[in-house]
Amino acid sequence: MYAVILAGGIGTRLWPRSRQATPKQMLDLIRPGTTMLQDTCERIRPLVPPEQVYIVAAEFYRALVHEQLLDMPPRNFLGEPSGRGTAPAIGLAAIHIRQNDPDAVMMVLPADHIVQDVEAYQRALAAAAAHARAGYLVTLGIQPRGPETGYGYIERGRLLPRADGGVAYRVARFVEKPDRPTAERFLASGRFYWNGGIFVCRARDMLAEIERLLPELARALAEVETALASGDAKETIARVWPGVPNITIDYGVMERAEHVAVVPLDAGWSDVGTWSSLSEVLPSDAAGNVVLQGDHVALETFGTVVYSHRPERVIATIGLHDFVIVDTGDALLICPKERAQDVKKVVDILKQHGRSALL
């Protein structure tokens, strides 16, 4: 078993804590002292030895990733000159892994998710690996907790024969982010899962599908693979990457691939996409407030998430319901939780104003 950890995102909606230089997966947002990237590696430790874990991220993050993952061999960091979506990132890892072991199964894991029931998560990954060994591209289907419109959905088809004890279904179809009534119908049907971007497959099956569906990417990867065989591929990657199509693995491969399966995952998963979803997975006090850090003096304040860069700082709130308050010293964010998606618009404005120190 191999693992590919995708650590390329910025986590814009978690601004002002998440920044280009320190994106959310490299912050200790959830557990003081441990980053989400470290947690992601820790969770798969019983399944994959550290030398078989690859990290794909912008070249820019090389030093930071090494600092956070001391037992990872340096050559396992696969730096991209620029982000081209998940399909090229996964393809790049797949050629490295196939080179080591032509039959290798790889798990593809975003670095910025959290999972509360780690054992259930490991069981689902093991089941997915068993089906991957039977030739499937397997996606984990997150048991939906509500009719969320912010996720893609996966509809399951017929049950597959159990391979080594794991429940899996054929994928009937992938659905892009639905509107609210559609999401409600999905939930009521009981046949739909959230697409959490977690995949398990043999490296060679993924590369075969890339060859079939994304020939342009396949050609670029072939050049990298040739360079790899003769040593370092860094220069080749730098040369071919700007011409690689910018495309996600869902859109580019999974939605059109043959032999796609889904293994259900009900393990307290969250993609921690926004301050609102982050606060949902953390313990709250009797009033439903989540105080990440800071001295919160709350008057009739409910369901509010509070973070201050200085623990001793008083944050006094009166009459707030379901708010987000995040203070990093150089910036302070205040919004209702229902507007947490729009934090990226603030970042866009700062970009337009050339406030690069805040990005």
Added chain:
Amino acid sequence: MYAVILAGGIGTRLWPRSRQATPKQMLDLIRPGTTMLQDTCERIRPLVPPEQVYIVAAEFYRALVHEQLLDMPPRNFLGEPSGRGTAPAIGLAAIHIRQNDPDAVMMVLPADHIVQDVEAYQRALAAAAAHARAGYLVTLGIQPRGPETGYGYIERGRLLPRADGGVAYRVARFVEKPDRPTAERFLASGRFYWNGGIFVCRARDMLAEIERLLPELARALAEVETALASGDAKETIARVWPGVPNITIDYGVMERAEHVAVVPLDAGWSDVGTWSSLSEVLPSDAAGNVVLQGDHVALETFGTVVYSHRPERVIATIGLHDFVIVDTGDALLICPKERAQDVKKVVDILKQHGRSALL
């Protein structure tokens, strides 16, 4: 003409900027670089020479007041060992003033109000002084801007003969803070004013009424006056003050005095009692936001007042309507404007928790 400036308040509802050590009247809340106390003195400069201006405040504020009012003779600061309400403070100033000039007219002015139309304010004070010379205790009646329940009201009676050109009425009655329907009736009648706590009278008339209505206070003041005649009264004040009744001039004298008049004032007055009322008298941008200091990045934010102790700090807000955001470094306050009165409850909590550095 003499002036007595009452500078004893704390301005708790303007926490976290207003603190015991630096109460609102000694802060540059309104105009950068100028405090409300300085503004109060500046506004009456054409009417009263600096050596005839007395400041009454807690002894504790002596140094700060001198620092802010460099042209005030040191002996014009009348320090109270403890605050006993406005009646003792005004009585204390009155005996100092009567000693200088038995016929002196004194204006009593809170240090923590703002006035936008200074000329109209000076005209009203001059008119009030003319009626004071005719033996009236004159109060300025603020033209009400709405059915506020946070102020006392003054009902006017018959028009007085014009003394030196100023319109004035007999006071029919003083009314304590009314409920909303009552305030609406008051406003509709056109006969009511807000009680802004601004009085003009002869020192001896005020002292005569104190003698008649508050004999206990009168006895204490007589002791101070005797001590004054023989030099310094500081020790006498320290001795008698703890036994002086704690009472306001409205309740103790004005509501029960004879010959009470009201001179209307329509001059953009505000007592700047809360962050909400403060923001009402300051210029706002097109969205109705008042940015006192800080780099406000506003997304769909309206009617919100923002202050950051650091001007370059970004305060990003999304979807806020009529909020108060005040950041002093050691503390951050966030509340809807309609809860601005409750800021004092936050201060009470901090007091209970022994957070004296924040008070």
